[in-house]
Amino acid sequence: MKLRSEKIQHLKCLCCILLVCTLVGCGRPAGYPDAWAAPDKGWFFNRLNGCPDMRGQYxxxxxxxxxxxxxxxSIRMRERFVEQRVEVRQPDDGAWIEFEFSINxxxxxxxxAGGARRIIDGSYRKIRYLRNHDYYCRxxxxxxxxxxxxxxxxxxxxxxxLIVGEESVVKNSIGWGDSPSIDLPDGLRTRWLxxxxxxPxxxxxFLQQGHVQLSRAEWLNRDSVPVYIYSFAVSPVCIRLQYQYSAEHFTEHFxxxxxxxxxxxxxxxxxxxSIIVQMEFPEYPDSVDSYHLQIRPANSSIGKEASIVITDARLLPVQKNAPALKLNATDMRVP
Structure with missing residues (x-):
C-alpha cells in the first residue's frame, strides 16, 4: 500500500513538471549561449493574451x-548607429508591439567623440507590428x-x-577534390543577441545631461569663417542667432x-x-558688428537661457579643441 502511494506521488510530481514545461518551456533554444540566463518563457497566466510581456527599457x-x-x-552592413536605448510597449491584450529607439x-x-556614427534615423526610430499580421506568439x-x-x-x-534569435538557412554540401559536390538537406543556424x-x-x-559645442573650422573663407553649432544635449535645445549691424539694430541671421x-x-x-553658419569678420577694430547666439533648453526646467556674443569668429576655438558649453552653467561666454 505504501509502495503504491509513493508511485502515485511520483506520478503527480512528474505531471507537475510536465505542466510547468508546457507553460513556461524547458531547456534552451538551439544555439543559445550557455553563459546567458535562460529564456524566461513566463507563466501562461502572466502573458498578454498568450504573448510574452516584453514591456520595459533595454x-x-x-x-x-x-x-x-x-x-x-543591409541595415546592419550599411548603417553605423551609436548606442541607443529601446523602449518596448504592448497593450494588455497583446494586439501589437512597438519598439521606440532613443539615445543613451x-x-x-x-x-x-566624433566619427561617422549617428543616432537612428527617423524611419526606424519607432517600429510597430500587429499580431497575426506581422508576428505570432509561440x-x-x-x-x-x-x-x-x-x-x-x-x-x-x-x-x-531582451533576447533576439535570428534563424537562418544554411546550405550544406559535400565534395571530394574536383568532383561535383553533392547537395545535402539544408540546415538551420540561430544567432542570438x-x-x-x-x-527607467x-x-x-539623464535628460538633464549633455552640452552644446561651438567651434570654428581650421580654414577661412576669404572674409568669413565657418562656425559649427553641435548639440550633444539629450533634451532638445532652442537656438536663435541675430546679427547686430549698428548700436541699436539687429537682424535675424539664421x-x-x-x-x-x-x-x-x-x-x-x-x-x-548640427548647423554651419558663415560669420563675417568685423570691418574695423572698433566695429559694433557682432553675432548674438542665444541657447536654451526646450524644457525650461532643465536649465536657463544663455547668450553668447561673438565679435570675431576667428577667435573661436577650432573644432577639436572646442569646450563643452553646459546649458545650466553660470558662465557660457567664449572669446
Whole structure:
C-alpha cells in the first residue's frame, strides 16, 4: 500500500513538471549561449493574451537590433548607429508591439567623440507590428517570419534582458577534390543577441545631461569663417542667432528648424544635430558688428537661457579643441 502511494506521488510530481514545461518551456533554444540566463518563457497566466510581456527599457541597441526587427541585413552592413536605448510597449491584450529607439549615455559619449556614427534615423526610430499580421506568439516568444531570415524570435531572459534569435538557412554540401559536390538537406543556424534591462529611473537625470559645442573650422573663407553649432544635449535645445549691424539694430541671421517646442523665431536642435553658419569678420577694430547666439533648453526646467556674443569668429576655438558649453552653467561666454 505504501509502495503504491509513493508511485502515485511520483506520478503527480512528474505531471507537475510536465505542466510547468508546457507553460513556461524547458531547456534552451538551439544555439543559445550557455553563459546567458535562460529564456524566461513566463507563466501562461502572466502573458498578454498568450504573448510574452516584453514591456520595459533595454540598453545597448544599435543597427543590429534594427536589422533583426525589420529583417534586413543591409541595415546592419550599411548603417553605423551609436548606442541607443529601446523602449518596448504592448497593450494588455497583446494586439501589437512597438519598439521606440532613443539615445543613451554611451551614445552621447560616442557622438561627442566624433566619427561617422549617428543616432537612428527617423524611419526606424519607432517600429510597430500587429499580431497575426506581422508576428505570432509561440512557446513564450514573439516570432516573425522574414525574407532574409527564416524566423526571428524575440523574448526575455531570466535577468530581464531582451533576447533576439535570428534563424537562418544554411546550405550544406559535400565534395571530394574536383568532383561535383553533392547537395545535402539544408540546415538551420540561430544567432542570438542580447540587450540588458535598463532601469527607467535613470531617465530623469539623464535628460538633464549633455552640452552644446561651438567651434570654428581650421580654414577661412576669404572674409568669413565657418562656425559649427553641435548639440550633444539629450533634451532638445532652442537656438536663435541675430546679427547686430549698428548700436541699436539687429537682424535675424539664421534660424534652425522650426518646432512647436520653440517659439518663433527660435529654432530647434535635437541631440546629434548640427548647423554651419558663415560669420563675417568685423570691418574695423572698433566695429559694433557682432553675432548674438542665444541657447536654451526646450524644457525650461532643465536649465536657463544663455547668450553668447561673438565679435570675431576667428577667435573661436577650432573644432577639436572646442569646450563643452553646459546649458545650466553660470558662465557660457567664449572669446
Amino acid at each position: 540598453d545597448g541597441a544599435n543597427e543590429n537590433l534594427v536589422a533583426s526587427l525589420i529583417g534586413m541585413d 549615455e554611451a551614445g552621447v559619449e560616442q557622438l561627442a 512557446d513564450g516568444f514573439i516570432v516573425r517570419d522574414g525574407v532574409e531570415k527564416k524566423h526571428v524570435y524575440i523574448g526575455k531572459d531570466g535577468d530581464k534582458g 542580447r540587450y540588458p534591462h535598463r532601469d 529611473a535613470r531617465d530623469a537625470l 534660424v534652425a528648424s522650426p518646432s512647436e517646442l520653440c517659439p518663433k523665431p527660435w529654432g530647434e536642435l535635437h541631440v546629434g544635430d
